[in-house]
Amino acid sequence: MPQPQRQKPAASLKRQIPTSDGSSARGFAGQPRGLSILFFTELWERFSYYGMRALLVLFIVAPAAAGGLGLSTAEAARIYGNYTMAVYMLSIPGGFVADHYLGARRSVLIGGGIIAVGHFTLAIHSLTTFYVGLALVALGTGLFKPNISAMVGGLYGKADGRRDAGFSIFYMGINIGALAAPLVTGFLAQSAVFKEWLAAWGFDPAQSWHWGFGAAGVGMTLGLIIYSLQGKRLDHVGRAPLIPATGWGMILLVILGTATVMGLTILSDRPGFEALRALYLLVPIVAIIWFATRSDFDSKRIAAVFVFFIAAMIFWAIFEQAGITIALFADELTRTEVLGWAFPSAWFQSLNPLFVILLVPFFASAWSRLGSKQPSSPMKFVFGLFFLGLSFLLMVPAALLTAEGLVSPLWLVGLFLLQTIGELFLSPVGLSTMTKLAPMKFVGLMLGVWFLAAAWGNKLAGVLGSGFTASDAENLANFFLQQALLVAVAMLLLLALVPWVKKLMSGVH
Numbered sequence: 358m359p360q361p362q363r364q365k366p367a368a369s370l371k372r373q374i375p376t377s378d379g380s381s382a383r384g385f386a387g388q389p390r391g392l393s394i395l396f397f398t399e400l401w402e403r404f405s406y407y408g409m410r411a412l413l414v415l416f417i418v419a420p421a422a423a424g425g426l427g428l429s430t431a432e433a434a435r436i437y438g439n440y441t442m443a444v445y446m447l448s449i450p451g452g453f454v455a456d457h458y459l460g461a462r463r464s465v466l467i468g469g470g471i472i473a474v475g476h477f478t479l480a481i482h483s484l485t486t487f488y489v490g491l492a493l494v495a496l497g498t499g500l501f502k503p504n505i506s507a508m509v510g511g512l513y514g515k516a517d518g519r520r521d522a523g524f525s526i527f528y529m530g531i532n533i534g535a536l537a538a539p540l541v542t543g544f545l546a547q548s549a550v551f552k553e554w555l556a557a558w559g560f561d562p563a564q565s566w567h568w569g570f571g572a573a574g575v576g577m578t579l580g581l582i583i584y585s586l587q588g589k590r591l592d593h594v595g596r597a598p599l600i601p602a603t604g605w606g607m608i609l610l611v612i613l614g615t616a617t618v619m620g621l622t623i624l625s626d627r628p629g630f631e632a633l634r635a636l637y638l639l640v641p642i643v644a645i646i647w648f649a650t651r652s653d654f655d656s657k658r659i660a661a662v663f664v665f666f667i668a669a670m671i672f673w674a675i676f677e678q679a680g681i682t683i684a685l686f687a688d689e690l691t692r693t694e695v696l697g698w699a700f701p702s703a704w705f706q707s708l709n710p711l712f713v714i715l716l717v718p719f720f721a722s723a724w725s726r727l728g729s730k731q732p733s734s735p736m737k738f739v740f741g742l743f744f745l746g747l748s749f750l751l752m753v754p755a756a757l758l759t760a761e762g763l764v765s766p767l768w769l770v771g772l773f774l775l776q777t778i779g780e781l782f783l784s785p786v787g788l789s790t791m792t793k794l795a796p797m798k799f800v801g802l803m804l805g806v807w808f809l810a811a812a813w814g815n816k817l818a819g820v821l822g823s824g825f826t827a828s829d830a831e832n833l834a835n836f837f838l839q840q841a842l843l844v845a846v847a848m849l850l851l852l853a854l855v856p857w858v859k860k861l862m863s864g865v866h
Contacts, residue, residue: 395505409573462508481567538573664858
């Protein structure tokens with residue numbers, strides 16, 4: 358809705374191009390001025406998230422003498438899976454609380470502050486501060502992540518033709534932050550050069566991990582400073598409702614429901630409760646059958662949503678091995694040097710966002726040229742799974758070569774290239790498809806379902822990653838082959854279901 362503005366001199370008005378929400382088009386690339394604030398805020402938040410993510414498993418498995426926690430690979434995978442699961446699952450109550458009580462603008466500020474405190478807590482060396490820090494980062498991200506995207510959408514009117522370009526610019530901010538983060542935090546945590554500096558300054562080099570975690574906190578703090586100083590440009594978006602849209606009882610119910618699902622998911626780690634993991638597949642399968650047998654279009658479209666749910670969950674379960682098994686493979690089994698120049702193994706984590714930045718223009722151009730001839734949403738999911746499975750199939754010969762010593766870093770370059778191609782087929786399409794298929798009154802709920810798919814996918818990544826071993830080349834090759842076969846089965850099933858899914862979608866492409 359346009360906001361009232363004070364009268365300005367005519368000369369000033371000539372330099373303004375009004376938009377549907379009363380903002381000025383004088384910002385970057387003709388976009389609303391508020392976009393640049395959200396761009397840099399999100400860039401630094403993603404810097405903090407991916408900077409810490411690049412180090413997390415490596416820190417957990419590093420021996421105590423090297424400053425780590427000295428836990429097993431299985432325990433590291435479990436912690437990683439639960440943490441990343443919580444990040445996505447807490448987005449459900451985070452978005453709900455913002456919509457009905459706090460407003461997106463205030464939620465982003467509060468969430469970002471909690472994230473920064475979490476990273477600085479991780480910078481303190483103790484087991485207690487480690488778990489408290491992870492919990493704070495997950496909680497803050499749950500408030501921050503869904504609501505900053507909502508604010509970007511709020512910058513544009515429904516008919517504003519700049520919306521897609523604006524989200525593309527915002528997406529670039531995410532990947533610039535993700536690209537820079539491992540380079541900085543990896544250098545601080547792993548580089549022999551920085552360890553020498555620490556020793557010269559009188560600090561314990563073994564504690565370099567916490568300098569990396571601290572740098573992630575500094576990144577989030579920079580984002581908050583930008584957000585706070587320039588916040589007046591965002592006065593027209595993300596406001597809290599004048600009257601809470603629902604009572605605290607409903608908010609508490611959503612929080613309690615999310616906590617219950619999280620509790621059951623974490624409980625599945627305990628001996629004797631592993632059977633709970635079957636719910637990851639049983640719940641969406643039951644939902645597909647239930648809604649597909651209804652006669653109305655909306656129900657059938659919701660059935661299609663849950664087909665995509667399963668495909669996305671399996672995709673993220675394998676894709677997120679980047680932070681677990683691939684991080685360990687890079688650290689323990691890959692030559693981390695080029696032309697005699699050594700680099701931290703965490704730097705491999707920058708390859709995915711680098712390839713995203715390089716490939717997005719080609720994908721955008723291809724979809725524009727193909728127009729109505731481009732593949733349907735379920736076929737794009739099939740292609741996404743295909744390239745993901747191919748990336749892990751590539752790791753089978755790489756694993757076998759580890760019997761002869763450290764392998765070339767080019768194996769991981771190939772892996773991340775294939776994974777990124779798969780991601781660009783599936784990830785941008787998924788959220789858009791959810792909003793198209795969801796009935797108007799259930800859009801928020803369907804977005805919650807999408808977050809749940811990501812949450813359970815990340816949890817499964819931890820479950821699968823616990824089987825990684827660096828000491829047996831043949832077992833490692835079988836491990837990667839199993840992941841590739843899992844994706845292949847999912848891909849072939851979805852391919853067989855494409856005609857039926859398109860029918861369920863009732864005209865949505």
